[in-house]
Amino acid sequence: GPLNDRIAAGEPIRIGFANIPVFGYPDDNGDPKGFANEITLGILNEMGLTDIEAVVTDWGGLIPGLMANRYDIITGGQYILGARCENISFSEPIAQTGDSFLVPAGNPLGLTNYQDILNNPDTMLALYSGANTVGAARQEGLTDAQLMQLPGPTEVLAALRAGRADAAALTSFESFYLAAESDGAFEAQDPSALPDWTLNWVGIGFRDEDVDFRAEFNEAHARYMGSDEMMAAMEQYGYVESNLPGATTTEWACANR
Amino acid sequence: MTQSFDHPLEITGTPPPMVSFRNVCKAYGSLVVLDNLNLDINAGEMVSIIGPSGSGKTTVLRMLMTLEQINGGVIYVDGKPLTHMPKHGKLVPANQRHLRQRRVDIGMCFQHFNLFPHMTALENCMEGPVQVLGMRKPEARARCEELLEMVGMIDKKDQHPSRLSGGQQQRVAIARALAMRPKVMLFDEVTSALDPEVIGEVTEVIRKLVSEHNLTMLMVTHQMGFARDISDRVCFFYGGKIEEQGPPSQIFGNPERERTQQFLSAVREAI
Amino acid sequence: MTQSFDHPLEITGTPPPMVSFRNVCKAYGSLVVLDNLNLDINAGEMVSIIGPSGSGKTTVLRMLMTLEQINGGVIYVDGKPLTHMPKHGKLVPANQRHLRQRRVDIGMCFQHFNLFPHMTALENCMEGPVQVLGMRKPEARARCEELLEMVGMIDKKDQHPSRLSGGQQQRVAIARALAMRPKVMLFDEVTSALDPEVIGEVTEVIRKLVSEHNLTMLMVTHQMGFARDISDRVCFFYGGKIEEQGPPSQIFGNPERERTQQFLSAVREAI
Amino acid sequence: MFDWKWDFVWEIMPRLLVATGNTLLAAGAGYAIAIVLGLVFALAQRGPSRLLAFVVRELVEFIRSTPLLLQVFFVFFVGPQFGIRLSPWTSGMIAIGLHYACYLSEVYRGGIESVPRGQWEASTALNMSTIQTYRRVIIPQAIPSSLTGMGNYLVGIFKDTPMLSVIGVAELVHTANAIGSEHYRFLEPLTLVGLIFLAISLPAAGLIRLLEGYVRRKLGM
């Protein structure tokens, strides 16, 4: 595939990611940070590849940029979902994670899962448009009248602050991160309050053509996953043993999510 | 443009003159166009202004129409100040409201016609009577059609100005001004685009309306024949001043001042 | 506007006339303004067009300046077709390139002046000589300043048109047209905003340039004095036709046609 | 490399069409507000009151100089702190209408200033009031030269509705992005957005052109 050609030509591997805390983000120097980035770099290192170039882009630009050959691998926390598997190739899972509700401190309305929202018709749930949570909420019986689909975390936080929304459904990583950053204004709810089937697996994205490179990547992935080296690097992100993907394969996630 | 009027000028005479320029000055930047102009026009009088190009003839009309601010002096219309208004016993420069109130008495017809391009000839004429005088439409239409008929434009009444010849536009402009029947009518070279035949007709129309409605008329013209024909008095402007004035017979027949003689001898030569 | 010219008209005479209207027709919609006009003007001749308002005088000039398309006939300038061009032995309506080539010979001065508002009086005059004739700036300036001097506008040469009086604008427009020294000059009521004194001066200027450069001149005017003074021939237009033409002495002194007599008697009355 | 999936197009079309409805509604209502309010702004700046003119001038400058996105954001999320609590739709339309009113006021200003001075003088000579002069003489003549600018903004306002997505109005671009993130395919949704915009703006531009021709004919130009 094109990526192996690049490596053979001595060119750096370009990894693309958007600015999403915990999953993948640039630090103040533009260096890749976040657990997905760390794991990718670790696996590439395992493969003996250290010539890496980081490209920060907008969330909406990730996939088109990969297709347009503006970078080679997209990190930055991508859920492996059936609809997505049709259009890009994922590595084997690098993490499993659930969602969690972010609510105002003290959770005055007692909202911890979709059913709580459904049972209180006056409440409004904020979520990212296009995220897996939208589908989950619908499946739990919520209608658009109680859903406020917003472009990103900035708007979601603004909606919670302004009282436009009473809770937000986010990935648990983000939920805990935002709660910690909010100086006590918000708190994250227990992820296990949400149904099991909302659990998701995170993968690294490749072009379909790079099937050869992906196979090598997956081999290194098997060696690296769960290693002490990895778990030490993960500490700062709150990534714990239970986030390891275990035996779940990408094939299974594509078929069931 | 502040002025002090410690001794507001008084207008004398019974009845007071319809229009009265008192010590009026006008300058564009450093170019002094009118210098201490004094001119009285009585009700029903028809006065022509003649004089060389650039002598300030148009400026006199524009000041009276309140299109130019004056730099000194006062203009009175019908015995009341036009450019100024009394306040605490003094005359202060007039505000917009005062100007609008006093302007009802004055109408003007422009050298460049300034017809409204988006209205037909008839609509141009009806605009003032309907919108300003509040006349009913049928009544205004009757009045305007009569006027257009008189100036020979009735068959073009539904044309837009862009489809009229120069002389036709000018006749519509004359009709538009006359339809308002103001006390004082100002005409700026309104016959310049007209052929002699039409001038004759238009002169008749003006004369008729003046006598019927006792209009006062002030007109600028280069056509000495028209001036002689229509006016009670002719003013010869030169260098920002009235060089000489008097009945047409005197000005044209027996001018006193050298400059007037010179101007008129050129006229005689040119005709 | 397609026409068939199976028998292209020939121009006869040696030398051929400078301007030649052959069977020219012009209508605005259903209004026929000119009906089979035939008119020849020789090189160096000065022809005046007089006639009632709306008789199509301006239209004649505009057609010759190629501002209006004609509906029939051909106009020749300097022996060559202006409105048409030869193609496969026939005359077909001219394209833009042809018009532009032939237009060099013609210049026009408008009734409404149409000065360029963004240029000073001098710049207005210099525009044509510099941009079209490719004259050097100092040379063009000298020529234009001389012309402005002759029409008495040299002291206003750096003013923009909006700051000039009507007569001053008109004189600049005349200078602008003359600065191009075209073979054929068209003047549309160019003296209407001028006072008699200035008319005299302008007449002199035109006469001087005409004799010096052998210009051909076609002018529309309502001022009979001017027409009589300046022209070699006077054409009286009426109802889309030339009703009568001849030297001024004949037309003004001894007109043959009844309509002409009527028009001129009105003139005499009006003056 | 370049693959375009038709079945994906058909799959997402219904969602995009619903969003198109929202876009049309927001843009239409916003434009209606803007046309009227813009004229008020333009006239207020030329009015007799210096203070009013100054205030309106600065308001217009502020609103048109700052991004619509942030204005929408503030109306919706910061408004409630001052007791102004409007629905997403209402705040969206007010914000977009206000924003375009400022643009249109400048367009009107240009149109008004291009009317020759002689027209004002003729109106004064007929002793028409300022309001009558505007209504009967100046504005009718200012319209033809304003129409191109107005047409530009009619076509442009559709493309500014995405700003409403920050407050959860599911307009076209917002929906296309959502579809993109769900399926990891952006080519089709975004290209379709372009085509739908084109399908809206072509008739809009055509309409303006017809109107322009009509007005010019009406004015005998």
Added chain:
Amino acid sequence: MTIVEFLSTYWPRLLTGTGVTIVQFFLAAFLGVAISLVMGLLKLSPNRMLRGFAISYIEFFRGTSLLVQLFWIFYVLPLFGVSIDKFTAGYVAVGMNIGGYGAELVRGGILSVRKGQWEAALAINLSPAKRMWRIILPQALVNMLPAWGNLMIELLKATALVALISVPDLMFEARQINGSTFLSAQVFGTALVIYYLLARFMITPFMRWLERFMARKLGMV
């Protein structure tokens, strides 16, 4: 975090972002003005082909949104083998888009010049190019300048969209800082103020000066 602390931490990034925004603005403005002139004139051309070309260009770039155009230039063109770097793609897309709107303004401005001016230029036999350049355009410019003031401000705001293709302009930096700190009020507030300052104290004064300058040049003051 107070605004002072915020600024003292992030000012270098905001400053370089502002620099990129300004450079993008000037390059796009230059391109946009040039395209406007060419397309506006072509749309008035008597040649059907040229006119058709201009109409297609204008309707395409006004009709599909800048967002979609950026997407195509940056992400889809590479699929056809044309890969433009992001910085160039940014100002080219913005300039071409604004050119579509500007072309309409140019056309409208030209049409609003009075007929007598065309005729007078013809009577001194100026070539069509000189007639346009020396007589008509200067007068058209006066009529369309207020609308161009709008367009320049829109252009400035439109450059914010290049953030979507990762051109590190002001908006990109703001989004990045916001993405990692969620100090939305401080970040976007500062960006808002910077955009406002650029528009209100650079673009608007310049355009107003140009309006006055041109009016003076026309002797219309």
